[in-house]
Amino acid sequence: MLGGGGLVAANVYASATEGTWGGGSGPDATGQVRSAGMATIDCPDVGSRLTTVPDGAREAVDRELAQLDQQIAAAYQQLQASADSVRQDPTAADEPIMNPLKEKRSATIERIAVAIDQVGDRPEGLESLAACTLRPAQDGAGGDTGNAGQGSATPSDGAQQGTGQGQNGAGQGGNGPVASDYADITSVQPNVPNPPRQDDASRGTFTSECGVNAGGLFNSDNVIVAPGVSNGAHHFHDYIGNQSNNAFASDEDLADAQTSCVDQGDKSTYYWPVLRLQNGKQERDAGAPGGGTEGNAGQIVTAKQVTLTFVGNPRGKVTEMPRLLRIITGDAKAFVNGPGNANASWSCTGFEDRQLKDKYPLCPSGSDVVRTFRFQSCWDGRNIDSANHRTHVAFAGPDGSCPEGFRAIPQLVQRIVYGVAAPSLNDGGRTVPFFAVDSFPEQLHKPVTDHGDFINVFDEDLMREMVDCINSGRTCGPRGGDDSGATTAPSPSDDSGATDAPGTGTGGATAAPATSAPAEPAPASSDSTQEPRTYTSTSPANTTKHDKPAKHDSQSSQQGGRTKQDGEGKQTAPAKADKAASTAPSDSGAGEVGQATRTPAGGQAAQSPAAPAQPPADQSEPQAVQGGLAETGAHLWPAAIGTLLALSGLVMLIRAKRLRY
Numbered sequence: 001m002l003g004g005g006g007l008v009a010a011n012v013y014a015s016a017t018e019g020t021w022g023g024g025s026g027p028d029a030t031g032q033v034r035s036a037g038m039a040t041i042d043c044p045d046v047g048s049r050l051t052t053v054p055d056g057a058r059e060a061v062d063r064e065l066a067q068l069d070q071q072i073a074a075a076y077q078q079l080q081a082s083a084d085s086v087r088q089d090p091t092a093a094d095e096p097i098m099n100p101l102k103e104k105r106s107a108t109i110e111r112i113a114v115a116i117d118q119v120g121d122r123p124e125g126l127e128s129l130a131a132c133t134l135r136p137a138q139d140g141a142g143g144d145t146g147n148a149g150q151g152s153a154t155p156s157d158g159a160q161q162g163t164g165q166g167q168n169g170a171g172q173g174g175n176g177p178v179a180s181d182y183a184d185i186t187s188v189q190p191n192v193p194n195p196p197r198q199d200d201a202s203r204g205t206f207t208s209e210c211g212v213n214a215g216g217l218f219n220s221d222n223v224i225v226a227p228g229v230s231n232g233a234h235h236f237h238d239y240i241g242n243q244s245n246n247a248f249a250s251d252e253d254l255a256d257a258q259t260s261c262v263d264q265g266d267k268s269t270y271y272w273p274v275l276r277l278q279n280g281k282q283e284r285d286a287g288a289p290g291g292g293t294e295g296n297a298g299q300i301v302t303a304k305q306v307t308l309t310f311v312g313n314p315r316g317k318v319t320e321m322p323r324l325l326r327i328i329t330g331d332a333k334a335f336v337n338g339p340g341n342a343n344a345s346w347s348c349t350g351f352e353d354r355q356l357k358d359k360y361p362l363c364p365s366g367s368d369v370v371r372t373f374r375f376q377s378c379w380d381g382r383n384i385d386s387a388n389h390r391t392h393v394a395f396a397g398p399d400g401s402c403p404e405g406f407r408a409i410p411q412l413v414q415r416i417v418y419g420v421a422a423p424s425l426n427d428g429g430r431t432v433p434f435f436a437v438d439s440f441p442e443q444l445h446k447p448v449t450d451h452g453d454f455i456n457v458f459d460e461d462l463m464r465e466m467v468d469c470i471n472s473g474r475t476c477g478p479r480g481g482d483d484s485g486a487t488t489a490p491s492p493s494d495d496s497g498a499t500d501a502p503g504t505g506t507g508g509a510t511a512a513p514a515t516s517a518p519a520e521p522a523p524a525s526s527d528s529t530q531e532p533r534t535y536t537s538t539s540p541a542n543t544t545k546h547d548k549p550a551k552h553d554s555q556s557s558q559q560g561g562r563t564k565q566d567g568e569g570k571q572t573a574p575a576k577a578d579k580a581a582s583t584a585p586s587d588s589g590a591g592e593v594g595q596a597t598r599t600p601a602g603g604q605a606a607q608s609p610a611a612p613a614q615p616p617a618d619q620s621e622p623q624a625v626q627g628g629l630a631e632t633g634a635h636l637w638p639a640a641i642g643t644l645l646a647l648s649g650l651v652m653l654i655r656a657k658r659l660r661y
Contacts (some may be wrong), residue, residue, distance in 0.1 A: 001135050038175060040442045041076050041101070042336040043068075043132035046109060047225075049123075053387035056119035059228070061387070064112045066229040068105060069264070069440065073234050073294055075101040076441040077597060079134075079619075080174055080295075086134070093134050106130040135336070140591060157562040175295040176444035177436040179425040183359035185367075189403065195314050195400055202312025204470035206410065207477040207579060210240040210261040210270065212303040218274060220290020221247035224326045224389055224453055231289040233332070235273050235296050235438035242269035242457060251324055254457050263478035267463035272373070272452045273332075275301045275418055279433035286606035295445075296438040305417040310410035312470040313377065314400035318408045321456045326385045327393050329375045329410070330451030335443045341390065344450035345372040349417065358448040360435065362422040369418045369435070373452035378402035410470055415451055 047065045079099045087613045109126045116123055159649045226232025229247050239245050244257035258268045274296075285291025312318050330424050331341035339357070346356040347370045348363035355372070363369055376393040383491035386392035394403050424431035436445040458466070469476035593639045 019608050033397040036084075038137045038178075038444065039079065039090070040135050040137075040175075040336065041072060041079060041098075041132055042135045042442075042443055043072050043101075043105070043251045044129040045333055045337050046112070046126065046129050048337070048341075048388050049129065050112075050116075050387045050388075051125065051391050052120075053116060054120040054499075057115040058387070060115035060542065061226055062225075064108050064115070066226040066232045067108050069105045069226070069232070070099060071108070073441050075132075076175075077294075090134055090136060097136060098132060101460075102131050104131065105132070106360055155620050160201055175441060176439075176446065177360070177434050179428070181360055181436070181445075181447060182362050182423065182425060182434075183356055185348045185351045185354060185356070185361040185363055186352040188351070188356065190351045192355060193398070198315045198400070198405065200316050201314045201400075202316065202318050202408075202471045203311055203473040205475050206310040206466040207475075208241075208261055208263060208266045208308045208310075209478055210259070210266070210306070210308060212306045213240050213260075214302055215260075216302075217243065217301075218285075218300070219286075220285075221245075222453065223247055223249050224328055224385070224455065234290055234294050234440045235332075236285060236290050236300070237271040237438075238274050238303070239269065239271045242455070243269050245269040245271065245455075254324070254455065257457075261478075263462065265459040266532075267457040267459075268453045269457065270414065270452070272371070272414075272416070273438040273450065275303075275371075275419065275420070275435055275437055276370075277301055277433045277435050278429055290438075295441045298433070301418055301420060301435065303416050304419045305415075306411075307415040309413045309415070310466055311413055312410065313396065313408040314499060316408065317471045318377075318467055319379075320460075320467050321379070321409045321458070322384050323456060323458070323460060323463075324384050325379070325393075325456040326389065327375050327454045327456075328389050328451060328520060329373050329454075332440060332449050333443060334448045335439075335446040342448050343373065344445055344448050345374070346370070346450070347372065356447070362425075362448045364422075369420050371418075371450060373414040373450075375410075375412040375414070375452065375454060377409055378406035379409045380405060381407050410466060412454055414454075467616060500623045 006172075031237070047069055048062065050065075053061050076098050079086060079093060082093060082096065106127065110131055111124050113122055218236045219239075220231045220233050220236050221229070222233040222237070223245055227247060232247055240260050242254055242257045242259055244253050249257075254267065254269065257267055261267070276296065276298035278298045283298075283300055284293065286297065287293060290296065309447040331337055334342040334344075342357065344357055346359065346361050347354055348361050348367040349370055350367050351361075351363075352370060361369060376395050378396055380392050380394075383392040394406050396402055396408070396411075400408075418435075419433045421432050423429045423434045437447070437450050439449045463611040466476070497532045
C-alpha cells in the first residue's frame, strides 16, 4: 500500500509550525505555496483587503466578490482547455485568457469601490488587484514543468476521465492532486506543542454529537462568504447540525431549522469541503457546478467519525459566544494566497502528535486519515461577522492570551476521521486511488486549502450551560457519562494540548468522544467499489435534482444530569450501544486515545500499535476486496463437505439394502 512512499521521500514533512512547510509544494521566496503537477491562475484576493465595508454595501460587495471567483473559475477552465499550447508557450494564455480576465476583474472591482463609496469612504488601491498571473507548474524538485494538465485534463463539459493520472498524477478532474501532495506520516517528527497551563485555566470540555452526514446533505454554496449566491464556494461541502444551510438561508431560517445534533438545543451549522476518492466513480454532481464541471470529481467519502468538542482557555475563563457568530478557519485559497491564513491539519489515528499542513498523510495499515480544525477562540466582543469574515475573531497566542480588546470564547475543535487507504503513488493512484478535498478549481485540491465553517445557533440556555461546564472544569456532553466510557475529550489544560494559532499543528495528542448522533444512518462504506450514492443539495438554484435526505429522529435534550466529574475535572464518555459510527477505544497509542482499526487494501486485518485487537464487526473497509470468490469459498467449504458426506451416506445405505436382497 505504501510501496510508492519512496517517490516522495524528499517531500516528507518535517515540521508543522507556522512558516515551515514541506517539500514539493512548499512556499517560494514570496511565501506562496509552489505548484506541482500543473499550471494555475494566481489572482490577488480582493476580499481579504476589505476589512471595513459599511453595512449598506455588504450585499453588493458580497455579490461582486462571488463574481470575481466565478471569473477565475471560468478562466481556469479555459487554461485547462488550452493546456497543450500553454505548456509549449506560457504567453499563449495572455490574449485569450489572462488579459480578458484582468478586464473583467477591473470592472468588478470598480463596482465594489462604487458600492462602498455610495455609503462610506471609497477604498483606495483596489484597482491594483485586477491583474492575475499564470503560475507555471513545477515538478517535485521545484523545477518548472509547464504541465497544465498531465494525464487527464477535464473537457469543458465536465466529463470524467477515469483514473489514468500518469506518473505524477493529475487527478481525476485533471487539476490535482499529484504524488508530491502526500507524505508518509511515520516519517514526520512529533510537532504538536504543549502550551503552558495557568492555575485559573478553564479546563472543561463540552461535546456536541451531530452525526457524520450519512444522509448526504451537500451543496456548493457558502452562506458566510457568498450569501445569496448559488455555487458561491465552487466546491461541495459536507453539512452536519443545521439542516437548512444554503446560500439563501436567513438567520431566521437557521434558527427555525431541524438539526442532526443529538441535543436539539444545538442548531449550529458545521461544514467543510467533502473528501473524494479519485477512483472514476461519478457522483450526481459530475456534470454540475461545484462538482465535475469545476474539477471536483470522484466518489464522495462519508466520514467514519466526526467529533465536535468545545474547549476552554489555558489562561482563564471563557465567555459565551454570541448567537449567530460566524467563524471560518483556514483559507480555501491558501495555495495561491500563501499560508498566512492557512489552518489545515492532517494526520493519522495513532500519530496525532504529528500534524501536516500542506500534505495529505500516508497512513499505515490500521490507521485512519484525520482532519482537525481548531477554530479561532478570541472574539472582539461586538460583531458576529466582519467584512473579510476574519477580523471579528482571532487566534489566541502561544500562551493562550487573546489580542487586546478581544475576549476568550469556547474553542471549537473539529475532528473528522476517514477510513481511506494510502494511495499508490508509484502508479499515479491506479491501484489505490488518490484522495483529496474539494477546492476552487485553480487551487488544485492542495491539502493546504482545507478549511472549516461554523455558525453558532446554540440556544442561549445551552450556551450558558456550555460556558459553565468549561469554566468549572467538567466534561459535558448530551448524554452525561459514566466510568464505562471510551475516550477522553481534548482539553487545553492537558499536557497534550496546543495553542490555536494557525499553522501550529494543533490537536494532536487527544481524541474527543468517538460518537455520533444515533438517529443518523450509519455512514456508507468508503470502499472504492461501492455504487455512487445519492445526495441532497439544499440550494434552490442548483441545476441537478437530488434525492431527499434521510430524516433524523428528534432527540430531546438531556440537560439534566449531563455530566459526571472526577477529581481532575476530566471524564470519559459512556460506551454507546450504537457503534455504527464509533470506534473501540485504546489508550496505548502515540498520543491518540481512541483510535480504530481498519482492514487494508489487501483484505487482511492489520493493526496499528495502539489499535484494538479486533475491529468493529460493522466497520467499513477502505479499498478492500469484499465478497470475492476466495471469501465466498471460505464460507462455502463447510457446507460442501457436509453435502458430500451426506451423499456418501445415502449411497452406502442404498448399496447395503441391495446386498440384503
